[in-house]
Amino acid sequence: MLKIIETERLYLRQFITEDASHFFAMNNDPEVIRYTGDPPFTNQDAAHKFITNYDAYAKYGLGRYAVIRKEDDTFLGWCGLKYHPDKRVVDIGYRFYKNYWNKGYATESARGCIQYAFNVLKYPSLVAHAAVNNKSSHNVLEKCGMDIVKEIDYDGQRVLLYKLENSLYDLKNITAEDTWPVRHPVLRAGRPLEDVYMEADEKESTFHLGIYFKDQIVGVASFMKDHNPIFKGVQSRLRGMAVLPEYRKRGLAAMLLKRGEEILRSKGQDVLWFNARIAAVNFYKEQGYTTFGSEFDIPKVGPHYVMKKQL
CATH class of the missing domain: 3.40.630.30 (Gcn5-related N-acetyltransferase (GNAT))
Structure with a gap:
């Protein structure tokens, strides 16, 4: 198990096969995937296949990470980075079990990912996409210091494009x-x-x-x-x-x-x-x-x- 990022209450690690059950459960909650554009997994095997085929760490040296609460090693959701080779940009994204919403976990993990992307991976900027009506996601990104660039079409829906420059x-x-x-x-x-x-x-x-x-x-x-x-x-x-x-x-x-x-x-x-x-x-x-x-x-x-x- 490779830990990538630590914050006050959390640590972020690479996905492991045991995470498949969590991916299946989260993506089968309509409220969790309401603004994501992702369909639910058809079964546990589909979620397991997604995890085993996830190659971003090896391919780009970054990726989405499991968010784990330090005090009890509870899986809360995921947060992390995604490299878009066609545009040469990295975006930040997150998804959590509904039980862990409104507790500051998304903001805390996103801030950790931003610091990792800027200080360790040395990216000059990050972007993020949040559905126009997803007010909770807008709040997270704004707390992380990201600024709205414009409204765009992304993955078949209208979203606000955010960006944050690396001051280093x-x-x-x-x-x-x-x-x-x-x-x-x-x-x-x-x-x-x-x-x-x-x-x-x-x-x-x-x-x-x-x-x-x-x-x-x-x-x-x-x-x-x-x-x-x-x-x-x-x-x-x-x-x-x-x-x-x-x-x-x-x-x-x-x-x-x-x-x-x-x-x-x-x-x-x-x-x-x-x-x-x-x-x-x-x-x-x-x-x-x-x-x-x-x-x-x-x-x-x-x-x-x-x-x-x-x-």
């Missing part, structure tokens, strides 16, 4: 030299430090962005004026985008890109283009960029595509 992160303008601790190990590993320098780094029109976790710089990107003859308009080029390996798949690169695009628009730029490594092409497509021409090779670096977005 700071995205700011930096110098070219500040980018080196990330550029060098990620983009120029095994090569001399001077290889991280780019000719346009010190130009007045160039700006560099960095994301810090606490006091450590963990992601960087540089934006510089550069004209590609295959495109029209006032152009800038992205170079040196990099995130340290232990901070990847957390949405940091998208944050850097979004901030850079905002700055470029404010400066009257029309186009952002760059040479994208093959491994990153799908990520940039998700951000609205398009490939142009054929694959080509950059010596000592590898195969690339030219990519572009109209700002």
Whole structure:
């Protein structure tokens, strides 16, 4: 039994097969699943199959967790995190036996999960979804400091989308030299430090962005004026985008890109283009960029595509 999180009254652990009976019972209470959009399990075997097939811990390093009361090891419900690879975001969710509602357990466990996601897993933000009429869930999320973003359709129902930013992160303008601790190990590993320098780094029109976790710089990107003859308009080029390996798949690169695009628009730029490594092409497509021409090779670096977005 692997405990993940501890709070004053509770501990949260990974699911075990014995939890199947609780999942079956909770999901067969119409009041418990009223706002979830989930159907009840057809039988105990279906609940058991769900538990045994639950692979989020191994796949993403996080998941939903059983909420256990410390004083008597009672199973109260579940609370935890869910990674959405298509959007590269993590949501927080919870579900409890009706007998344990209105006792602060949902808020306490959710706060524990938020601290775990921000301090240990180092995610820059969390989202949550609560059905429009689910006032109890809104209260929990608001007590946890989450803010309403907008009303959306989610899993076939109207919900309020909530979001909470991790205050341990700071995205700011930096110098070219500040980018080196990330550029060098990620983009120029095994090569001399001077290889991280780019000719346009010190130009007045160039700006560099960095994301810090606490006091450590963990992601960087540089934006510089550069004209590609295959495109029209006032152009800038992205170079040196990099995130340290232990901070990847957390949405940091998208944050850097979004901030850079905002700055470029404010400066009257029309186009952002760059040479994208093959491994990153799908990520940039998700951000609205398009490939142009054929694959080509950059010596000592590898195969690339030219990519572009109209700002």
